[in-house]
Amino acid sequence: MTPAALAELVRATALDVMSTRGLDPAALPTAVTIERPRNPEHGDYATNVALQTAKKAGVTPRDFAGWLAEALTSTDAISSVEVAGPGFLNLRLAADARGAIVRDVVAAGADYGRGAALAGRKINLEFVSANPTGPIHLGGTRWAAVGDALGRVLAFNGGEVTREYYFNDAGAQIDRFVRSLIAAAQGAPAPEDGYAGGYIGDIAAEVLRQEPGALTSADSSEVFRRIGVNLMFEEIKQDLHDFGTDFDVFFHENSLHESGAVTKAVEQLKSSGALYFDNGAWWLRSTEFGDDKDRVVIKSDGDPAYIAGDIAYLVDKRSRGFDLCIYMLGADHHGYVGRLKAAAAALGDDPDAVEVLIGQLVNLVSDGKPVRMSKRAGTVITMQDLVDAVGVDAARYAMSRSSVDSSLDIDLDLLRKRSNDNPVFYVQYAHARLSSVLRNAAELGVTPGDALDLLTHEREGDLIRTLGEFPRVVATAGELREPHRVARYLEELAGTYHRFHEACRVLPRGDEETTDLHRARLRLVAATRQVFANGLGLLGVTAPERM
Template sequence: MLQEKIESLLARALERAALPVKLEGKVTASPRKEYGDFASSVAVAGARQLGQNPLELAGRLAGLLAELDRGQTASKIEVVKPGFINFFLKDEVVQDAIPEIIERDRAWGQGSGVKGQEEKILLEFVSANPTGPLHVGHGRWAVIGDNIARLLKAAGGRVATEFYVNNVGAQVENLEASVRAVRAGQPVPEGGYGGAYIKDVQGGTRKEMLAFLLGQQQETLRQLGITFDRWSYENELHDRGEVLAAVQKLRDLGATFEEGGATWFKAQELGDDKNRVLTREDGRPTYFAADIAYHLDKFARGYGRLIDIWGTDHHGYAPRLKAALKVLDQPADKFEIIIGQLVTLYRGGEPVRMSKRTGELITLQEVLDEIGADATRFFFSATDVNSHLDFDLELAKQRSVSNPVYYLQYAHARICSILRKSKVKSQKSKIDLSGLTYPAERELMLKLLAWPRLVAAAAAARQPHRVTEYGKELAIVFHHFYEQCRVLGNPGRLTLVDASRITLRNVLELLGISAPESM
C-alpha cells in the first residue's frame, strides 16, 4: 500500500543516516491537501532525542528520500515549518494501486493483521441474566462485540464468540418466584421482577422459564444479525465441580483466609479495594468464584487471549477477577476487559430508565421494531463505546429517512445502479487508469486505498466506530466524485466505481449492515 511505501522509504533513509528514531505512527495521511498526500513528523519528534535542529534534520532526510526514491513514488517531497516532511505521490502510483481492490474483492481490507497477537481469541459479550428481555445497553454491547469479532477476523485473527448464561443464583430464584406469584394473582415477592413481561413467561419449571427467556434474547439478537459460537452455562461449571476446584486452588496458593465461616480471597493485597468472598457462610460459592472458574476454563480450552465486554455497572468487578487470575498464574496481560458506557434512552426529551423493574422499560426488541436492524446497528456502531450515549427514540424515528446509515446504503445502491447500466464491465486488468487525475478522482482513490490500514488500526484498538467513521467519509468522497465525474462510457472511472462498490460493501459487511443494490 501507499503508506507502507512511504514508511519503507523513510525507514531506509533513517537507516542510511544512522538515526535510531522510531518511525511507528509517524507517517499519516496529510490533514490538508496543501501538505500533500502523506506527511511525517518523524523529524520533529526525533530532533530533541538526537539533539538536532528539527528543520535541518527534516531537510537532511528529505534529501536522502529523494535520492532513494529517484522520483519513482513521489512527485515532490517538501519540508515545512516545524520540520514536517510532506509527500506528494505521483498520479500513476495511486492509479496502479487500484486494480488490487478489484482483484481482492471480498478479501480487500482483510488479513492486514494485528502485530504480536496471533493467539486464539475468545470474545465474550452480552452475557445478560436470563431473567428478562435485553435492554438497550445490551444492544450496544451486542453490536460492539459482534463488530469487534468481525474486525478481528478481518484483520486475520482467530476469534470465537461466547455468551455466558448466569443461570445460577439469587436472580434466577427471584425470577421463578416472581413468575409463580404473578400466575397465582399475587404480588411479586421482595426483590422479585415486576416487569409486564413476567406474565408472558412460559414453562412449568425454572429451567423451562429460563430457556424461554433465553430464547427471546436469542431471537432479538438473531434479528440484529448476531449469533454466538458458543453459549456457556454457569450451572455446568458448578456441576463439573470446577467452581469449588478453583477456590481450592486459591486456598492451596495461600491466597485465601477464613472468616465468619466464609472463605475470602485476599484481593486487597493485590490492588482491590477490599477482600472478596469466594464461598459463603453456608458453603455456597459466590458469582465471583464461578467467574474465576469460567475464565480458567476459557484459558484451559486453548484460548491465548480473552476479551470481555462488560457494562460500566460491572467495572468495579475487574480488579478482583484480574487479581485472581494472576494469582492462579494465568497470563493476566492477555485478559482484556472492555468497559462499555451506558445508553441513556430518551423519549420526547424525557429520560427513560433502563431498569428491568420499571413498567416503563423499553427493550432492545422494541427499538429494533421501531427503527430496524440496520439503523440500530449503525447507531450503536457510530460512537466510542467508552463514551456515554444519549439516544432519543422520537428523534431517531423522525429523522429515520435522513439517518446516516441510509447515506452509506444509498451510495452503494447508486454505484450498483451505474454498474447495471454500464455496457462495459469493469475489468481486473488491462484497464487504463491514467486518465484518473481529477482532484475528486484522486481523493476517492486515496480514500479507498486507506481501507486495509484502517481495518488493522480499528482491530488493534478494538474500536469499530472507526469503521463507521471511515464509511461516512468514503460515502462523502464518493458522492463528491459522482457529482463531478460522469462515469458511463469511461472505463477508468467505471473501474474506480467498482472499487468503490467493493470497499463500501466491505465496510457495511464489517458493520453487519446490509448493502442494498437498489433503494
C-alpha cells in the same frame, strides 16, 4: 500506494540515506508515522520521521529532511516532497502510485483491509451475557451490536475468535424469576423482589401448557425453573439471531458449580495462600494484585460469592486454550476490571490475558423526550422494541458508531429519516448510489479501465486517499477494540464519495464518446463500493444495492 506501503518506502529510503552518510541506523524509529495533512494543499501524506530521527543521528532535522526529500523524489512512487516547518515532510504520490491503491482494492476484493496483527492468537470474546430473567434491554443490545462488530474486526485482523455468551443460570435472580412465574401462573401479583411485565405471564402460560399439573406438582418450583428458564433463554437466543448476532458457545454458569469447577478453583487458591480466612469468610488477597480491595470468595454461610464463579470461569477459558479473554460488561461492572485481573494473577496466570471493556448506558429519545416504557417488558426498553421501531440495520449501526466509553442517546426520529442526517442511511445510500452507477455502466456497455494515472482531479485524489486509509482504520479498530472507528470512517468515505460524484462525471452523456478517463473513474467507483461493502460487513450492517 497505501499509507502502510508508503511508510515502508520512507523507512527503506531513510535507511539508504543514513547508510550513505554514515549515520547510525538504530536512530531510525521501527515504525514510520504517515498521516494525511489537514490541508490537502500540503500534499497527499506527511511524516515527522526526520524530527524523530535527526537528533539521535547527530544531525539537524532540516538537513535530514532535505536529504530524505531528495532521495524520495527520485523514486517512481513519489512525484514531489516538500520540507515544511522544523523538518516535516509533505509528500505527493505519483499518479501511478495513487492508482495502485485502486488496483489493490479491486484485486483484494472482500479481503481488502484484512490484516495479520492478531494471527495465531486464540481470543475468547464474551459479550451480552444478560441475566436470563427477561428480554435483552438496551445495554445488552449495545453489546450485541458492538461485540459482534468487534468479533468481526478481530477476526479480520487475523484473530481466531470465539464468541461466547455466559448464561447466568445460578444465583438468587433465578429464584426470583421462578417465584415470579409461579405467581403469574396463580394469577397473583409479582413478588416484591420479583419480575413483572407481560413476558412473565406469557412464559408462565407456556409452562402450564407444557406441564398442566405444574402448580400442583410436588416439585413445582423445579418444573417452573426447568421449563421457564429454558423458554426465556431460547427467546433471548432468537432475538440475538434476528439481530444478526450469533454465538459459538453458550456457557452455563450453573455447570461450574455442578461440575465442581468452583470448588476446585477455590481449593487451588487456598493451597497457594491467595485466600485467607476472616470473620467466617474466605477472602481473596486481591489488593496484592492491584485490586482496590480484597474480595469475599466464600461467604460466612459457606456459599460461594459471585466472584467464585468468575474465577472458575476464567480457569475454564484458559484451559480451553484461549490466550486472550475479553469481557464486555455493563456500566455497573467497573469493579470487574481490577478483580478479574487480580483473579488471574492470584491463579499464577498472566493478568494481561484478561481485558475488560465497560460499556456505558443507552437512552432512547423520541419527539425530544426520553422513551422509558416497553410494550412487553413493562419497565425497560428491549432489543425487540428498538428493532420494531427502526429496524435491525439502523439499530446495529446506531449502537456501533460511538465509543462505548460514553453514554449514548439514540434519536428514534432521526433513525427513521431517509436523509443524510441519518448516519446509517447516509452510508448505505452511498453504497446504493455506487451500485446504481455500476448498473448503468453495464447497460451502456462501459467497462472499468486501468488507465488510473488519469485520475488527477482533486476529488479523485481525495477519494483514493480515503480508500487507502481503510486497512489502517481496521487495524486500529482491532488494536484499540473500537469498532466505532469503522463506522466513522464509512461516514467520512460517504462524504468524500458524494463530493467526487458531484465534481467528476463517471459515465458519458448521450452520444458522448466513452474515454479512458470514464473507464478509470468507473474502476474507482467499483473500488469505492467494495470498501463500503467491506466496512458495513464488519459492522454486521447490510450493503443495499438499491434504496
